[in-house]
Amino acid sequence: MLFILLSTLLAIFIPVLVCVVSFLLSSRSFKDREKSSPFECGFDPKSTARLPFSLRFFLLAVLFLVFDIEIILLLPYPIIMDNFNLLMFFISIMVFLLILFMGLLHEWNEGSLDWSE
Structure with missing residues (x-):
């Protein structure tokens, strides 16, 4: 019974720990102008990147x-x-x-x- 309880706690603890660590490591600064701008083969877009959907x-x-x-x-x-x-x-x-x-x-x-x- 103790083995099942420990394995269940371990199965819950490890994924939560991985998620918290990945969230802390991947936190970045606020939106960057370059990252929020559309990308067309390395050049600035000539027109709007948001085309109306058919x-x-x-x-x-x-x-x-x-x-x-x-x-x-x-x-x-x-x-x-x-x-x-x-x-x-x-x-x-x-x-x-x-x-x-x-x-x-x-x-x-x-x-x-x-x-x-």
Whole structure:
């Protein structure tokens, strides 16, 4: 019992000690003008470093992730096909594909996939 208590205290004490020492050693002066300025290959930037973020690109990236995850969810279906009733297997995969297709149609009708604007 004493060994478990000592090892638990040691497991808590060492990480806390490392965090405190690293915080004390890494403390630096206040913000330096050079460190807070943007960096472009060693030269001062010609324009602002903060460019506006494209919301359409973000939406397309999120849509890609959603549809990519749905495709990954489809990958195990051929492997598990032997373990289930064939009719239930096809019904479940068709419902999943129908939901996927309806989501694609919704995004298409909403105009999220149109980049011509």
